[in-house]
Amino acid sequence: MKGVLACVFAGCVYCAVQTRAQSVQAQAPGAQSKSSSWASRSASSSPSEGEIRFEAHCGRCHLPPEDLSPREAKAVIRQMRVRAMLSAEDERLILRYVAP
Amino acid sequence: MIKRFLIAMLVMAATGFGVEAQADVPVISGAVGFLSTTNGGTNYLEPIVVPVLSAPVGDHLLFEARGELLGFYSQNSGGGLSYQRQYFSALDYAQVDYIVNSWLTIVAGRFLTPFGIYNERLTPIWIHNMQDTPLILPIGTRTSGSSLGGMVRGAFTPSSDVEINYTAYFSASNNSQYWGAGRTAGGRVGIFLPDRRLEVGMSYQRFLQGTRFNSLGAHVSWQPYSIPLDVKAEFAHSASGYGYWAEAAYRLSRFRGPESAIGRLQPVFRMQQFVRLQPNDSDSLPGANTQQADFGFDYFLPHQVKINANYSRQFSSGGDANIWDIGITYRFMFPLWPGGSK
Numbered sequence: 001m002k003g004v005l006a007c008v009f010a011g012c013v014y015c016a017v018q019t020r021a022q023s024v025q026a027q028a029p030g031a032q033s034k035s036s037s038w039a040s041r042s043a044s045s046s047p048s049e050g051e052i053r054f055e056a057h058c059g060r061c062h063l064p065p066e067d068l069s070p071r072e073a074k075a076v077i078r079q080m081r082v083r084a085m086l087s088a089e090d091e092r093l094i095l096r097y098v099a100p
Numbered sequence: 101m102i103k104r105f106l107i108a109m110l111v112m113a114a115t116g117f118g119v120e121a122q123a124d125v126p127v128i129s130g131a132v133g134f135l136s137t138t139n140g141g142t143n144y145l146e147p148i149v150v151p152v153l154s155a156p157v158g159d160h161l162l163f164e165a166r167g168e169l170l171g172f173y174s175q176n177s178g179g180g181l182s183y184q185r186q187y188f189s190a191l192d193y194a195q196v197d198y199i200v201n202s203w204l205t206i207v208a209g210r211f212l213t214p215f216g217i218y219n220e221r222l223t224p225i226w227i228h229n230m231q232d233t234p235l236i237l238p239i240g241t242r243t244s245g246s247s248l249g250g251m252v253r254g255a256f257t258p259s260s261d262v263e264i265n266y267t268a269y270f271s272a273s274n275n276s277q278y279w280g281a282g283r284t285a286g287g288r289v290g291i292f293l294p295d296r297r298l299e300v301g302m303s304y305q306r307f308l309q310g311t312r313f314n315s316l317g318a319h320v321s322w323q324p325y326s327i328p329l330d331v332k333a334e335f336a337h338s339a340s341g342y343g344y345w346a347e348a349a350y351r352l353s354r355f356r357g358p359e360s361a362i363g364r365l366q367p368v369f370r371m372q373q374f375v376r377l378q379p380n381d382s383d384s385l386p387g388a389n390t391q392q393a394d395f396g397f398d399y400f401l402p403h404q405v406k407i408n409a410n411y412s413r414q415f416s417s418g419g420d421a422n423i424w425d426i427g428i429t430y431r432f433m434f435p436l437w438p439g440g441s442k
Binding site: 055056057059060061062063065066068069071072074075076078079081082083085086087088089 | 124125126127129152154155156162164197199201202205207220221222226227253254255257265294297299321323325330400403404431433434435
């Protein structure tokens with residue numbers, strides 16, 4: 001069991017180093033920032049805003065559903081609004097993203 | 101049994117789309133799966149269907165329900181191809197949600213008990229990374245994993261990069277087959293940093309029937325944007341015992357992309373432990389101190405098909421065991437109302 005714990009610890013250290021390295025790389029001038037502030041990403045109303053919201057909330061548990069029609073999507077996103085405690089704006093933007 | 105369950109689902113569906121059928125199309129989603137487990141040399145086969153009904157009515161109302169139809173085939177002693185068959189059905193939740201605003205939703209009916217993150221978010225077979233549920237899942241979710249009563253929930257955003265989510269509920273006692281629940285009260289608070297996809301939170305439940313006791317829980321969920329890593333962990337404590345589980349999954353999507361043969365693979369590791377504080381035959385927790393290490397993988401096929409396989413080594417003072425799981429699930433979704441797919 002100690003060996004298993006040692007492996008877990010080593011894995012966590014590796015992931016932390018990877019995360020840090022990626023973060024530094026992403027913040028380099030000219031690089032597209034994946035870890036820019038939530039506020040700056042939310043400020044724009046670009047079409048990808050829904051994808052950002054989806055990744056932040058829904059993407060923590062599952063992948064985007066495939067081939068959703070807008071009318072199907074409304075019921076599904078409404079359910080996720082309750083489950084994931086999304087705001088009305090989140091619901092609207094994610095709806096536009098999963099069923100444009 | 102199954103017939104009554106199906107009738108109940110149909111009645112609920114009719115209630116949902118009969119009100120405003122043209123505007124809001126009810127959707128049946130969920131999954132069908134075939135799961136196989138070998139525990140201590142005995143095989144178990146589980147074909148399962150998990151339908152989820154979601155029926156929005158207007159801008160503020162939603163009816164939702166989830167059921168389970170499960171076959172359970174257990175190998176007879178002596179091995180071979182002789183199996184005992186049992187069939188089960190269950191109603192995980194059937195609730196009406198009234199969305200007052202972004203900060204408050206009122207829920208009534210039968211709902212999943214919001215203790216920690218696993219019971220509410222990770223129990224669907226098309227979502228969780230490991231087939232077996234954590235050892236400590238019964239803590240804070242007795243008696244059935246579901247509650248029967250009322251709940252308020254919502255989220256606040258005190259600043260642009262912080263969200264605080266909450267739930268508070270009360271459940272009445274019920275011993276019927278589909279609506280069974282314990283008399284409890286409790287809640288959960290979480291702090292979520294969307295910029296980092298990091299959430300930490302705490303849960304509390306007061307069990308109010310028979311011998312009263314408190315259950316406490318803590319959870320963390322972290323999915324960094326920079327790498328396809330998924331880390332989740334829970335700790336829970338009750339009068340019966342305490343324990344934790346911690347899980348890490350890393351999808352190999354960086355190897356030629358998420359749609360490549362290797363990029364569809366997601367290795368998963370989970371560590372869990374339970375410490376028994378006092379004997380209790382009815383709490384659904386391990387009877388003795390238990391440690392378990394789970395190794396496995398998920399493979400995401402096209403068309404929402406997922407294959408899962410894992411091996412678990414369980415160390416227990418009641419006896420060690422090897423557990424092998426393999427399963428396949430298919431996520432489905434279709435509108436209930438004719439012509440509602442467009």
